Amino acid sequence: MSEARMFLSPVRQFVAWLVALTAMFVLVVPVSAQEEVREARYGDDNISVQLVADGMPVAGEEWMLALRFIPSAPEWHGYWSNPGDAGQGMMLDLDLPDGWEMGEPLYPVPDRLLISGLMNHIYEGMYAVLVPVRVPEDAEATGLPEVTGFVEYLACTDRVCVPQDAALNAGQGGDFTRWRAEVAPLLDASGYFEISSDRLRIAVPLPAAVDLSDPHIFIANERLVDYAAVQTFMREGDLLIAEIPLDDFGTKEAGTIAGILSFGDGAGVRFEAGSGDVPDGGKLIAGPIGMQTPPLWTLILGALAGGLILNIMPCVFPILSLKALSLARAGESEAKARNEGMAYTAGVVLACVGLGALLLALRAAGEQVGWAFQLQEPGVVILLLVLAVVITVNFAGLFELPSFSFTQGGEPGGAFATGLLAAFAATPCTGPFMAAALGAALLLPTGLALMLFAMLGLGLALPFLLIGLVPALRKRLPRPGPWMETFRKVMAIPMGLTALALIWLTVQLGGRGFGLFALVMLFGIVLALAIVGRLQRAGKMAWPAFGLVAAPFVIFGAFALPASYAAPGSQPSESIHEPIAFSDEALAEARASGQPIFLWFTADWCVTCKVNESVAIEREVVRDAFEESGVITMVGDWTVRDEEITMFLTDRGAAGVPLYLWYPADSGEPEQLPQVLTPDLLTERAK
Secondary structure, rough: OHHHHOOOOHHHHHHHHHHHHHHHOOOOOHHHHHHOOOOOOOOOOOOOEEEEEOOOOOOEEHHHEEEEEEEOOOOEEEEEEEOOOOOOOOOEEEEEOOEEEEOOOEEEEEEEEEEEEEEEEEEEOOOOEEEEEOOOOOOOOOOOOEEEEEEEEEEOOOOOOEEEEEEEEEEOOHHHHHHHHHHHOOOOEEEEEEEOOOOEEEEEEEEOOOOOOOOOOEEOOOOOOOOOOOOOOEEEEEEEEEEHHHOOOOOOOOEEEEEEEEOOOOOEEEEEEEOOOOOOOOEEEEEOOOOOOOOOOHHHHHHHHHHHHHOOOOOHHHHHEEEEEEEEHOOOOOOHHHHHHHHHHHHHHHHHHHHHHHHHHHHHHOOOOOOOOOOHHHHHHHHHHHHHHHHHHHHHHOOOOOOOOOOOOOOHHHHHHHHHHHHHHOOOOOOOOOHHHHHOOOOOOOOHHHHHHHHHHHHHHHHHHHHHHHHHHHHOOOOOOHHHHHHHHHHHHHHHHHHHHHHHHHHHHHHHHHHHHHHHHHHHHHHHHHHHHHHOOOOOOHHHHHHHHHHHHHHHHHHHHHHOOOOOOOOOOOOOOOOEEOOOHHHHHHHHHHOOEEEEEOOOOOOOHHHHHHHHHOHHOOOHHHHOOOEEEEEEOOOOHHHHHHHHHHOOOOOOOOOOEOOOOOOOOOEEEEOOOOOOHHHHOOO
16 A cells, blocks of 8 residues: 555545555565465455466467456455555465466456545456466476466455455366456557646547547556546547546656556556657547537637626726726827727736736646635735725825826826736636636646636726727716716725725634734724825825835734734534535535535635625525425535635636536436526525
């Protein structure tokens, strides 16, 4: 059993440790004692084994032996050569005539068994392992030679594992025709592989005509891949490309790779692969986002439409509306309006591409992150909170930023900075249309993924860009006048509400003490800005005073905030449904109950999530319908980084929250519900 398996997640770690201890117990008897006695200590009562030969050996040819394993009851299973996260492969020692050589055992295509997050590679029912023997050309092959040996293996059920062993003596018999057909044949062409920081990519030569109903690759190399992770498969002509996440605690390197490609119906092929370049792209046939990748043009339109919808979010709309009105104040200058529109768009697109590139880089480095990952970091939320408060008091007229104004037109530098800010403030939301595009961006080649992030930014910037480029649209804007100052102060209200929401999020992320110290620091910053405003109105130099007043409060925050930070607990937020906290184990247990399940993923910083919860999920009519139908509710809170939730979202093709899944009572595949929920939709599912 490999040492890496001792460093899995807590549940997996305990189960793997228990199974490993059982398996290793077989090996603690001194080898010398086994060689001397060669008698079975445990026996083969649970899975019996027989050594049989295919006819008589012929000098200079290959002679085939077989180990036939027969379980005593259906619940017992054996293991492939690489047992997976737990278990023990077979250890075989044959006593052959001098000069005769035993080849590598040949296995049938194994099955997968997932228990408590542990993936096992098993055989259920009777199975046979073929053992080729190379007979020398000068061998005296007359009749059946005496072939003895000893085999050790593991027999397990879903609850218990028992070591097995047996002394072997070859005899005649067995259905070798059937057993040869069950063994995965070796491909006559080699594949090639490459290993990145977080995944193994394999190209296997396979005719495009081969049907793959449920493909899976069993890797023979131990401590290389994450056996339980979802595998992604793409077609590129007669080449099958597979991507498999690496084992976080594994070797992450290999000279050659061997394994079995299962087609999903009990059939499969063996392959060998050497290091080489694996092509990008291809048609997705199996993986996290389903059996077929949406056409690229639909992903582009989805990203564009999703970005457009972000403009109505409360943290973006005030900025956008004031910048739009700034164009009217810019006068009749076509060039100024065009330059400001282009600068704003450049800021938005650059911010979205930058965030997307950082997201992809972190995932390539092995981090489990998704869209809006920055809002899971308390430091980033504090920075956003400061920005929201500064914008709010600026809108309210407390002070002016002459080089970065939301209401003075004709300044490309200010428009560019506004675009950066608007994009950063809009990232907490994943609206309709965005889900498929951002989910696909995590799987597509880097260039295409960054293009989708750029289209998201273009959608967010599009209204302001059109106003800057189309004179007819600018003419429809209200004419400049004193009312604009009033409108600016009105826009301070939604920005202030955004700041209040960020204060609440700060408490959720770091606790009440963390939130209190953040308020103390904010008080000092606002006080400094108020002094700046008074000096500005008096026509005096203002900004040095800001530094003198704000510096002590900022220094206080730099020390007090990290010291007061308290990580939130794992309990879900209060809900009238009293949902179960999501985990892979909890979901598996709920599905085994045979009851329907409503699973939703949310975050305190996700506006869309909170709207859906207040409008649709947290309603008494929905709760009553769920209780009447025995619906199990489960929630995954992604407010702070949670690798298990991130992996689940990625496996479902979701780059972020919200995500709503309905599991039917018959244990069928879950239905992904729309990102805009209604009470009727949920009550109908319950019925």
